[in-house]
Amino acid sequence: MLARNSLFSIAGSVVPVFITVITLPFLLGTIGAERYGALALCWLFLIYSAHILEGVGTAITHAVARAEDDEQTARDTMVTGLVTALVVSPATAVLASVVAFVFFSQFFEVSEAVKHELVASIWLIGVSSFVSGVSRAVFGALIGKERFPTASLAMMVCNGGLPLLALLFAQMFGANMVVLLWASLTAYCLGLLFLLLDLWRSQLRGKQARVSWHRSQALLKFGFWIMATAIVAPLLLTLDRMVIGAQLGAIAVAAYTIPFQIVSRLQLIPQSLIKVLFPRLSVSAGVKAQKMALYYSIVMSACFAPMIVGLIYLIEPLLVVWLGNNLDPQSVEVGTWLLCAFYVTAIVQTMAVFLQSQERGAFVAKFQLSMIVPYLALLLYCANTYGLMGVVGAFLFRRTFEALFLVASSGFGSWRFWFTQIPATLGLLVAIMTVEMLPAPEYKLLAGVIVGSLTLLGAVLVVPAELRTMIIEQSRKRLRPNDHSA
Template identity: 30%
Template sequence: MSIRKYTIINLAGSIIPMFVTLVTVPLYLKTLGDVRYGVLSLVWLILGYFGFMEMGLGKATANHLARLSEASDKERGVVFWSAFSVNAVLGTIAAIILWIIGSFLLTRVLKIPAEFQAESLAALPWMIATLPLALVSSVLNGALEGRNRFFTVNILQIASTIVFQVAPLVIAYIYSPSLSVVIPAAVLSRAFMNIPFLVACYSSVPLSRRPRFSREAVNSLLSYGGWVAVTGMIGPLLETIDRFLIGAILGAQAVTHYTLPYQLVTKARVIPSSLSRALFPKFSAAHHGDASHLAEDSFRLLVMIMTPIIILGIVLLKPFMIIWVGKDIATIASPLGEIFLFGIWANSLAYIPYSLLQGTGRPDIVAKFHTLEIGPFLALLWVSIHFFGLYGAAWAWTFRVLTDFIFLFRYSSMPNSSMKTMIIPAVMIISAIISLHNVANNIWPWHAAIGAFFVIWVGLWLIRLYKGSPLSKLFYKHKTASS
């Protein structure tokens, strides 16, 4: 199957859950309220960070099963059950850690208002129970991707998102908006949706009824996943520490105002993520020169795709948020979203060198740099939040992802000529942010006029860049081994 088909499947499997989230967030805000929703966001952040204990075994499982495509069912089964067993144990350890420190996190570290602390603590056992489920689900997902079952993976992910988002909302509406009710409903939803993933693995790997475990397979999986695991530990911290600090310094309501635009604009990552998932096996199998050439073509294509999307997002963000969550929240949140969008543009382009480094056997470079980022980023965040509030946090995050992109590009050995294609798009995006920063209260005419100007500008730039380019053949030239 071609890169084009894999990318389209991955994209479709990501866009539908995004739509579900867009629909349910206003309903959650109306049903739970701003503060309770902010607390719920912090709870998911805590649980998400414990995913670092997955130790890269999801990706390692995908890699090993892909390399064992011609092996016996027994060999693939040993890899699967070894990874599944290790992650089940790691998930149990994570649950014990959360059981020990959970009360301290909820009552002392996070500024959860006193009236919501009791229901948060009541839901703690359910938070603990979700960790083993979350960790084994990464192996289930990795096994299906390793067997090139992208269609199955995405169908199940869509169903999981719908159940995970809708079931707690329905329970909250019918019974109670208390977190002691909403969180258990979410955990039970996740447990239920692990079942069809496991059934799919039984038919796709395929698996025998008797699980087989191998210490040799465990060592091989952990060896591959070692540096990936480091990135897996550091990555969630870099992605979530801003909201933890905002919660600790400014309170739960500020987390809501910050999280809403962040969650909205980061959905644009679905495009580079879908492409990089399709490219990763090609990078892994190709010679270094071929991989670099493919990365360069993919990078230029991504610049062409993401630039108009980001500019359109900047122009439409505030009008959309007014409709989505109301004028009061939109007035605070949309300027933050405009800042995030510039960072998302750079972060999206970083997916190509990131995948190239991991695919060509250098995940250590990614892990080492992410480790070095932690201290400076924490210091920058702390100072920025104290002096500039939410805007300081947004600019600190954007500066970090821009630095991250520059470093990954530099060490991926991609040609410098690719970087030149970013100059004009960067000017366009910054100009759009400045133009819309202080528009009049009657925003619709201003946004329409400025939007029309940038549509023309971007259109002319795309025509010039695309003319005579071989990029249109990218999705058709590079085929996977299975095609």
């Protein structure tokens, strides 16, 4: 079941990546780099505002998973969580609208025509934020019941629909920011419709469910610090592009966002697996939960690192084929170092989810809250001193510091975990040092395969013996044909 759910969750994340990869060159050619940079920031505001309600969705998942033997309690939790989201979401929508208005009207360096379009579309950001926030709650309810196929399909429709509908609407109605944000609202509404239909058909139709103020308080109490983390973490993630937009302009935002958007999509693979793991961690505790999270982290990095290593070699030829003359030369170097940063980010997110599942969400939120001011100061200094690559360096430094701190706080034993990361670290270093020595794409492909394979081999060799035995036994069970007696 865990493997099946993981496949559905990964598919729901990976398919939108392919849609983005296919549509982005056409979208960029249709609306231009300036409007694309503005649209990317609008999507950023929507993602950020939706993350504010991540705590409610996660709390619903946690409570529903723990009530697996009590269907009535699970249904009451789902309905109460949905009502709670409907009450809280308008506040996040207003917040998103106000912040977007202030940023776009006062700080964003863009032409007057695009600025006017952005200001005229602020209300669409607010409505989309509301729809996205409600979707988080419904998604959390379905994940708590392990309804991964439908939940993943809904996310596929929503996330894949953002670039696809933006391109379609731009070609039909013109390259205007109001039109592009109408496309975004349509994508969010389609995703919510899929989620609500499955929640009704699979969990609520013909059955009673009660809204409980006490249960709503419990959800908000559990979700408060996760919500705080969901507010702070995206803020930390969006500060870089806000600083670039304010200091370096819309063209620099596009040069940074294009590789960032693609590279960050790789993060959806470990994130998808974390979503599957969270309900299991929620009903585990102590050493059992620690071992589960540790082993997941090791397996995740063993699979993820070779992919990152290979892409370091291939990012330049892929971007050239993909964007052609629209490619900003800075995007290649930006993408290379972002690949390293997002490998570390996978570790950070795994540690954070483990701590949250063990009801240590306050610890994670307070730590990330303490990072805002130092990180903003570092970004401003690096942007002014080193330009675009300075921002990338600041991002990588922050993620590395977070990984070191959260692993040390997890109780795994830092040395035990970091020992398993030696092959990945060496693979990344070799790739970065040798990629510029290989001018031809075919040589880069060959080097990516060789170094990536060696990284995977090294990761397998340093896996703890107990985990290796578990993997071998599970593989044998799946490969062994079923014996049926006559």
